[in-house]
Amino acid sequence: MRRHCQHQWRGQIKVCGYRMTKPRQSIMDVLGKTAEHLSAEDIYLAVHKFYPNIGLTTVYRNLELLVDMGMVVKFEFGHGKAKYELADEYGKKGHHHHLVCKKCSKIIDYSDFMKDEVQFLQRTEKGLSAKYDFQITDHLIQFYGYCNRCREK
Amino acid sequence: MRRHCQHQWRGQIKVCGYRMTKPRQSIMDVLGKTAEHLSAEDIYLAVHKFYPNIGLTTVYRNLELLVDMGMVVKFEFGHGKAKYELADEYGKKGHHHHLVCKKCSKIIDYSDFMKDEVQFLQRTEKGLSAKYDFQITDHLIQFYGYCNRCREK
């Protein structure tokens, strides 16, 4: 897969038989420009600034579509609202995981220590697939705890 | 921590300044007896059979309390309802993780390949804590995919 690129997005959507609409484009733009982990409402508000006609429903619908197409990833960090980010291949962040603060909900992206992780995942996925006859397509690795500001000194 | 044991539960609750009530006891009983991953409603229905006065509200309230006390773990597998199980130290399952089928939502517990995992976690947590000044208390590792019945052959 290639890097973040509008033409690729558009192409992908066309190829899949969908139309390139203004709301669709706007949502992708917002996701492409932020480094944050946005909720549907966050995205709605951001798009609303330059495209005030957008409806929250449309945001949800398009996010679902983009997630299905693999261009966006949905995360549930456990505070009610789902968060969305561009998939590795479409965003500028590259492959990363998250540290989640249990107090302030701050989320830190990290992409260190990935060699270890890849090794661990390869071995484990192989072993699990075989033992449980289960086709693994995906994994979730998240660390929870307290960030420096929330930790009692 | 010690093994699954009613007297420990009760003691723990008392020690924390809470009262031992019939609904509380019932919820712990249900969680202690099942091997499944129960939702609040599942627990409500199970308790309801032998304690028909139980209210769903009470189930939610007590689950929250038990989670706070660390006796129960809450999981969000991503299909709307949270699932609950006894914490490692209180249940009979021991430390384990989950394989989640994206189609039928079946959840398989596994506790194999843990040596690798422990190694990976130790190294990674150590590295992340230091680099991001973040106190890690907890982690979530989950594999998603298709179980043998849902996988197109």
Place this chain on the structure above:
DNA sequence: GTATTAAATGAAAATGGTTTTCATTAAGAA
């Protein structure tokens, strides 16, 4: 450019898991 047609949209209503409110009950100490 215009007509055509099905996909996409937006507003409002519905959904459904979870939380809150509040009057009542009951656990545990005195």
Place this chain on the structure above:
DNA sequence: TTCTTAATGAAAACCATTTTCATTTAATAC
């Protein structure tokens, strides 16, 4: 047994997300 306060249950509220449905619009054909 009394007393205090935590705990309970029913009903209502909450709130993120989905559904409904009439209207708009992107993309294709003319």
